[in-house]
Amino acid sequence: MTILVSHTSALEYWNTVGAKFLRDGASRRKATEAARLALDCTDKPRLESGNLRPGGCTLPLSVLVGNACARTSTSAIASRYVGGKLPDNSFADAGKGFLVSTPEFIFVQMATRIGLAELIRLGFELCGTYAENGKPASGARCMAPLTSSVKLRAFLEGAPEVYGKKKAARALRYVLDGSASPRETVLAILLSLPYRLGGFGLDGLLLNYRIDTGRRSQSMADRRYCVCDLYWPESKIAVEYDSDQWHTGAARIASDAKRRNTLLAQGIRVVGVTRAQLDDVEELRKVARLLAKMMGRRLRCMSPESVAAHYALRAELQVSVRPD
Known part of the structure; x- marks a missing residue:
């Protein structure tokens, strides 16, 4: 059979x-x-x-x-x-x-x-x-x-x-390739989805994007290239998710610092996001406001409808209980 x-x-x-x-x-x-x-x-x-x-x-x-x-x-x-x-x-x-x-x-x-949100996350996983x-x-x-x-x-x-x-076709509009972890996926979804779906509308990002080290920054770099967790190429802004699992220990912290300096030498501004910020509604909203300001955008996510949609999105994604 x-x-x-x-x-x-x-x-x-x-x-x-x-x-x-x-x-x-x-x-x-x-x-x-x-x-x-x-x-x-x-x-x-x-x-x-x-x-x-x-x-x-x-x-x-x-x-x-x-x-x-x-x-x-x-x-x-x-x-x-x-x-x-x-x-x-x-x-x-x-x-x-x-x-x-x-x-x-x-x-x-x-x-x-x-x-829909769970389906979008599944799409990230299948493409990650x-x-x-x-x-x-x-x-x-x-x-x-x-x-x-x-x-x-x-x-x-x-x-x-x-x-x-x-x-499925509707969900696919928001699926991105290259995510490396469940929490990275959640962060990308929360930041990039439109307001009506509960996100902060910061679209145009790429995941785990490779930046080759230029000649100017080779002297301070400890690698030939850097990989940005989240990257907005138009604005040259990178977001690094500081996972508790992968970003601990003196050697790792030192390597991360050198890596960020390398990106800065390339003209790429770097914003770090911690697990605590991702799990806190107001703290992540502050990060979104900062990113929008750096991009020259205006964040419009405080209407009652947008706030309700954001909480609904978090509930569906179960943000606070997802492990790294």
Whole structure:
């Protein structure tokens, strides 16, 4: 029996095995054709003895079925019905009878399960170098991103009108590539989303942007290039998130100071944001005001509607409880 792994189970799988198992386009097209045939099956999906399943997937396994007769809910399987034609490149072969939703298809699937802010954050994760769900538990994938905003957009543009596509397309407008941690993602979302969605409207930023060391600053630099956590190229402003995990110890503090001086020599102004500032509404608002002033913008986020939207965004993102 062919089993179509989807939603959070598929995300757990990819966060465990990494992008190398996505294989090439021809393999994904072949897997997707096999998935379309599997959706015609009326048998209820079931796992083999020992609950065999793809690596990293916990029980119950979330799977897709295409027939009402095949729906089932057990301690091992939680089925979800999917109607219509599957988008191209929706699945990859995980072996042993398992086809797993690709990261692009997961993004569309999850649009039907979570709120807009959570979906935007998921997009950052899929296009970043860390994993919030599944293994590794440390939160650092240390591998290539599972997808990119360009690939997500291409998938949506080529997909039929599947359930969740409209919401996924809306969320994708705010997804950025290259985030290196969950908290970095939250900071970027809070600073960049428009007022109506609860952010501070400081758009135009890039994540983990590489700045090569110029000749003028080589004498004070301890590296050939610097990577800015958040960077607004038009204003030449960088924001560094000072994570408790990665920015402690005398040697690290000294390296950070030298790094910031290097950026200043390049004409790039640097603003630091701590964990405490990120978790404090008023403190982060002060940071946003400072950034807006440096950019020559005027922050307009104090209307009752904008304030309410900001608190709602924080609640959905669960800012204060997310680990570094």
